Amino acid sequence: MRNSVVRTAATIVGFLLVAALLPVCLSGFQLQQVSIAISYAIAILGLNLLMGFAGQICLAQGTLFGIGAYVTAILNATYGVHPLATLPAAAAVTALAGLVVGLPALRLQGLQLAIITFGVAAAFPQLLLKLGTWTGGVSGLPIDSLEPPAFLADYSELWLYLVSLGCACVAAMIVRLVLFGDVGRALRAQRDSSQIAEALGVNLTKTKLWAFAISSALAGLAGGVFAILNGFISPQSFLAPLSITIVIGSIVGGSTSIVGAFVGGLFITFVPTWTSNINLALGNVIYALALIGIMLLARGGVAGLVDRLTAALTTRSNPNGKAGQSAN
């Protein structure tokens, strides 16, 4: 127990240190990209809760992300609400949308959610075009740029970075709280054996729906942040492959890890940028090989590898202690 508290504290300190150093080391454009990576990381955090802990695969996380972005954009562009004030609405509306899709699929065991959401992701850009009167159709919607407070007046990228980081911290805390509570325990129980969990009194449907609602809410929040960062959105930003990309980010980072979500977010933001100069298909080849390779060789993703490494190091220095046993 003490071991895990120490490890959590060390992770938080390390994370904050990196987060504080990034604005110092990076240029304005790079910082903007990191901010976008953080917005993806929020969506991945949601997916981790659903996929890593509840064992359900959602292939429409990018769609839910898009719904959040459009809620923010519509509230801001059409009704003049301050961008930051739209974020709770984006999360709430997206959670509702998730429930509508998830209710029939999550009553059942197996892959129904993956199948349904695969179709939803394919239909979403078309739906955006159909609802052109609200969504602006092909031409998309602009979002007011965020005015930084007076003391950061000259550093708008830094302000955007801080906003997205703040949202990500809230999201990480929500996930952490959920996992520590009863819902988290029920989630893990039903993932490991749904029959035994049910026999012990876990309401499977309710548990999975909770997970899906929170996961969708985080995707919506992430989408809202993404819309604010970009200042403009169109259906082009939320095509079906985005959802698969988010799954890739989750797996690469480690789908049962909170820090892993950030690693995944950075991975899916920077790999396409780096590879597109060489060959347009290369990014996807790397994605695919990373995805398959990690599943075959290191199921825990990058975070899992780091965990194993630290566990190996601590056991060597302390032969009596049982390190690396905690499930988180």
Next chain:
Amino acid sequence: MTLFVQIIVSGLATGAIYSALALALVLIFRATNVVNFGQGEMATFSAYFTWQLCLWGLPLWLSIAIGLACSFLLGVLTFRLFIRPLLAAPVEATVVVTLGMFVLFQAMVTWLWGAEQKPFPSLFPEGSFSLGDVRILASSAGTLLMLIVLAAVIGCLFAFTRLGLSMRAAAFDRVRSVLVGVNVERMLMLGWGFAAVIGTVAAVLVAPRLFLSPTMMTPILFYGLAAATVGGWDSPLGAVAGGLLVGVSESLGANYVGFLGADMRIAVPIVLTLFVLLVKPVGLFGSQKVTKL
């Protein structure tokens, strides 16, 4: 009335393609309990390969025969490389790997052959014939005929041959099949191989209509998944019926529901699948599974 029948006929022809892909998906699911999200893209890859053979001057039928044989090998290979190590893993893990195959094959096609659309020669003659007031395209009739032949061959294989019996046994209970002397691993491998061949048939049938492109099969994969869910994941007959049902209802929906039109027709199978999951979750022809602790 003529229009109505016409719409149904065109729905059946597209449905036949969904049926073929759903059949491939169901075969794999029954054998290895994996929903193969990479099925459509594997088929696209084989279709491109076939096209390349045609381009090198081989006659169409020969190219297709070689393409089908190679896709069998491709299916066996993907099973050995990616799926066999994960047979004991949780369902989510295998799905992620098949998603990886989806991305991998799409990227490889884009890499090797580029993203531009390419025309694919049709297997069937041009033109159409009339049945009463209804005009039927030769290619539609041919597609349906191919599906019937395919389904009959697969059905007979499973029902009447020793190989089919072994495959069914291996799919039903791996451990006990080993005990009675079935080479389970070979059966699962064959299952993947046959499924890849069926998927390629679907791709070759659809390619002349949609043109070859790296994302050609992506929507069809979803229709295939919907068809398998509607028909029931453990029933090949259900896959065929589900595919035809999805095809017809999609065609009806696109023509008669004003809001949908041609560009939102993918909403039809989504709604259909959600409906079936609410009313009869195992699918129309599926059987209830009993799990023991």
